[in-house]
Amino acid sequence: MTVHALVAAIDTPSIAIHLVQPDGWPGVRDSLPASARAFAEAHGFEPKPGRCLALPDAKGTIAAVLFGIDPADSPRANPFLPGKLPGLLPDGTYHFATLPPGSAETATLAFLLGTYRFERYCEPKEGGCRIVLPDGVDGDELARIVEAVTLGRDLINTPANDLGPDGIEEAIRALGTRFGAGVRTIVGDELLAHNLPMIHAVGRASAVPPRLIDLTWGAADAPKVTLVGKGVAFDTGGLDIKPSSAMLLMKKDMGGAAAAIALAQMIMDARLPVRLRLLVPAVENAVSGASFRPGDILRSRKGITVEIGNTDAEGRLILADALALADEEAPELLIDFATLTGAARVALGPDLPPLFTRDDSLASELQRLGLAVWDPLWRLPLWGTYDSMLESKVAQVNNVSSGGFAGAITAALFLQRFVEKAAAYAHLDIYAWNPSTKPGRPEGGEVQGARALYAYLKGRYGSPA
Template sequence: MSLPAGFTSSVDAALPLHAVRKAEFATWCQAQPAPVQAWLAAQRFDAAPGSACSWADGDGRVAGAVLGIDDPHDPFAWAHAPRALPAGDWQLVGHVAPEAARALQLGWGLGRYRFARYKAQPAPAAQLAAEHFDAETFDILAACVRVRDLVNTPTEHMGPDELEAAARELAQAHGATVAVVAGDALLAQNYPAIHAVGRASHRAPRLIELTWGEAAHPHVALCGKGVCFDTGGLDLKAAAGMRNMKKDMGGAAHALALAGLVMARKLPLRITLLLAAVENAVGPNAFRPGEVIATRKGVSVEIDNTDAEGRLVLCDALTRACELTPELLLDFATLTGAARVALGPDLPALYANDEALANDWLAAGQHERDPLWRMPLWRPYLRYLTSGIADLANSSNTTMAGSVTAALYLERFVEDGVRWGHVDVYAWNDGDRPGKPAGGEAQGLRAAYALLKARAGMAVASS
């Protein structure tokens, strides 16, 4: 197994790294040599969560370090380490439960990450040394990094073409197949909503469909909103709202990374990945407020607001997914600012039409320290999407329940009997925190993988 940067399997010269909870620090400290005790006291170190302190030997060379942690099973409890420790190889000492060791490895990798495509970033010189690394943890780390890299890449280099290329690269690595419907072929093959949103851009809109797995395995469909840049269309966003809209393909990044993780781990599942990739641009051919557009399902939609475009591209993708009769349908989308108003930047909003699915996903989020928060599919609010001239409006004329009405719009395109979960995700860190650098972020991804892994295990057990 090749190791990512920041990790080494050579432990011969590794320095001792201790991890201590604040409540246990006094007892631990008393067991250390007197010079170490004196140094820690002089630094006023108390093992507060997220802290670190190193010390030197009599020759002035770094001799050891201690981390203050809270929950050892939380990857982000360890994420400060690679940037807080001095240069060198570090090995955690003492007994560590396997789950905590995996959390350390994942947290170390997440804490080390910086996006460096355009600007060299100072990489931490500290390396984590261990005789054994967990391959699954590194695959999860790679999936999180994939989301971050895709979201952080500006639209100039991450348009619909490049998103398709990323899907094709992943497919080639894992023996999957890819089919793409692009440009005016979207109209010929009945994806009119995707075409309507993307037609004003010089970059052709497209539906990217990746398939992988054996026919006998449970079928899971993954859909992602791939709006590679969102101007808001003719309902133009203000400058502040448009500034970070390269991230509006964050849902597609999550779905793509999740599919890649399932394939890398060879879970006994059959995967269909559907990415609706467009650029919502302003131009002579842009779709307009007040127009009525067709959808793949045959539901007519009046355009109340061209900035509510994500649900339009997703509705065609969801319809296609349901035609394949999956046992489970999950979608990811940077869909509404209303979800951020309700839950803030760290908590993705989860909607589901199946209680067991919702409960299992929430439980997986708690276990993986990758939380989500369930929101209601409060169907009386469908009245906010009433149109006088079409079957449905794409947006509401009220500011209330914006995330709920967006989810209700999507549910209209999910067939009865299909178990469906929708995540309204921010996919972004507004500022730097340990393990969460400013920029693109994977949220709910690790929980989704744990959910699918458990479902795959149940399927194997029952076969």
């Protein structure tokens, strides 16, 4: 179902939804017809967060919906709570009749994101919930964001038998065709000829050749914004093979690429005045006689030699070559998205991706905007003294640390070695998955960080055209 199919015209008959905070409940209650008020009281409705009650009319059909939301001053307030509604309400068209001040756009976005279904391999369900846009909400902007997030979620949810490195390339080529962007790829042994040896080494064991996908869009003299996304279509762990339980979700190991692709779509659809470059090293970390091995020493694009301490730390290898390539043209802003470490999940859980950057202003703005659009990020330090954990006796650096501590930080420090010329650089270690359904975030693939970055880029370079 397209986003526009989820949005109803303003004159469409629709059912009122009252988003009720505790201090606003008396006013809402008093505005209800006597029969509806009596029904709510009989059912003991209280405006607790997530509490939902459908109020019937005289014919027994739904006349209105009461939905409790967090008090504005609650430290646990979740502005995406209205995204729970599509999973609670019967098919129909709705509108927000009562909204806290300033919440219309976020509530509507959450509702739309909450309607997502991944139906590629099953019979599509008919019907669904539709929403009438509140006054003053930019429907085109919401559609732009929801369509991009939907694309990213679909890519993550698609298994590797239908979305290998070649499938990631097809998705980016389709995006390039839609927006008039240039797309070129370097595939297989051509990676060696173009000095991208670590991308080649990680992906060479797969039946589907590794590749670097390079999309460019926008005026050549515009500020350079470069996105890099980790595109590991499936990760067995290589010769340091994962146990089966750890492999079950490895179709999502290209979640960084999906987030970067989603952000690129938002940027191009909004026609932001930037020179966009999207780089996705797309590989499958497979097992065969051609697999790279523990103990191998790889020479990177930048010339840094890397000892392979673990073949399951492959994402940072392909990112290193892509980041080195991106850095050569000294972009104004360089961002990478990657499902990089389990340590990040241990530290911050699945919902809060760590952000690493040496730019205090960039970090502050991304954290502020992440909370404002409810796409949160949390800064972790690039703690320089941990760099010694990556020392190698036979190469310039090891791809894994010598101990079990600070895995997300040491991974970020590894990547930092390959960026020198970019004016500002940030690394996002995302999970790209919802372990269970949350408001506006159905279980499955999730695009993390892209909406926060999009808000930042709009503020820095101008609003959508």
